[in-house]
Amino acid sequence: MTQKTYKLGRLSTVLFITFISVCTSLLITSIVFYFCQDMAISKIGMFAAIVTPLVVAPFPSWYLMGLLMKVSALEKEMRLLASLDSLTGLLNRRAFFNDAEVLLHYAVREQISVSVVGLDLDKFKTINDTYGHSAGDLALKHFTAALKGSCRQSDLIGRLGGEEFALFLPNTSVEEAYTLTQRLHKTLSQSSIKVQDTAIQYTVSIGLLSLVPTRADTIETLLQHVDSSLYQAKNSGRNRTVVYGS
Numbered sequence: 001m002t003q004k005t006y007k008l009g010r011l012s013t014v015l016f017i018t019f020i021s022v023c024t025s026l027l028i029t030s031i032v033f034y035f036c037q038d039m040a041i042s043k044i045g046m047f048a049a050i051v052t053p054l055v056v057a058p059f060p061s062w063y064l065m066g067l068l069m070k071v072s073a074l075e076k077e078m079r080l081l082a083s084l085d086s087l088t089g090l091l092n093r094r095a096f097f098n099d100a101e102v103l104l105h106y107a108v109r110e111q112i113s114v115s116v117v118g119l120d121l122d123k124f125k126t127i128n129d130t131y132g133h134s135a136g137d138l139a140l141k142h143f144t145a146a147l148k149g150s151c152r153q154s155d156l157i158g159r160l161g162g163e164e165f166a167l168f169l170p171n172t173s174v175e176e177a178y179t180l181t182q183r184l185h186k187t188l189s190q191s192s193i194k195v196q197d198t199a200i201q202y203t204v205s206i207g208l209l210s211l212v213p214t215r216a217d218t219i220e221t222l223l224q225h226v227d228s229s230l231y232q233a234k235n236s237g238r239n240r241t242v243v244y245g246s
């Protein structure tokens with residue numbers, strides 16, 4: 001919400017509340033004076049009935065509206081923060097599963113191909129143990145940037161925990177997804193992170209599954225298949241992609 005629309009919304013609400021206050025006050029006063037029938041007093045009374053709410057209503061309603069708007073903006077910000085991983089800014093596990101489930105339902109209905117990718121950094125414990133936890137954090141951020149550089153705007157990227165990431169690629173064939181993972185391997189092989197003047201390189205193992213989903217598929221089951229391919233990638237030497245069912 002821009003500052004201008006925020007102020008306009010606040011102003012129009014205050015004007016509306018003031019208008020309602022004046023009308024209510026006038027109505028009550030009119031009813032009272034209808035039974036009183038004293039013209040001189042009724043004129044003063046009518047004047048007071050209009051002026052009093054005009055003076056009193058805007059201030060508390062302006063303050064209250066500002067407070068309400070701030071609370072709702074904060075609520076929105078908190079909801080967004082609760083769905084993001086604090087280190088990388090990627091979707092956290094819960095948000096990734098929620099968003100991927102929505103995209104999966106859409107793919108089932110439209111019968112379009114999707115790809116699910118599981119990624120796990122190789123020998124990450126060694127980076128932590130050798131160069132310290134902050135070097136590990138740096139690698140996680142570096143990897144996040146590499147992922148963002150390889151994915152489309154419409155792809156979901158999540159950090160499922162530790163050094164474990166996942167992608168949900170809507171409308172993506174196995175060839176396209178495989179090309180993406182090869183690009184990622186290449187990016188990592190050509191870059192490094194710097195810790196105390198030492199250039200550190202790391203690699204990633206990847207499991208990949210592409211399919212036109214059916215109603216029976218869930219994100220949990222698809223990620224289980226992806227994990228089995230990822231396990232194969234780790235066991236066959238790491239730094240590679242294994243396609244599920246190949």
Ligand SMILES: Nc1nc2c(ncn2[C@@H]2O[C@H](COP(=O)(O)OP(=O)(O)OP(=O)(O)O)[C@@H](O)[C@H]2O)c(=O)[nH]1
Pocket residue numbers: 087120121122123124125126128132133134135136137140161162163234238
């Ligand atoms: N720096 C950092 N380390 C983390 C974070 N989350 C988890 N880790 C570490 O990640 C490491 C994961 O180690 P392992 O599960 O043994 O995996 P690995 O060393 O990558 O070995 P392979 O997966 O078999 O290649 C552990 O040492 C965790 O402490 C984090 O947010 N920051």
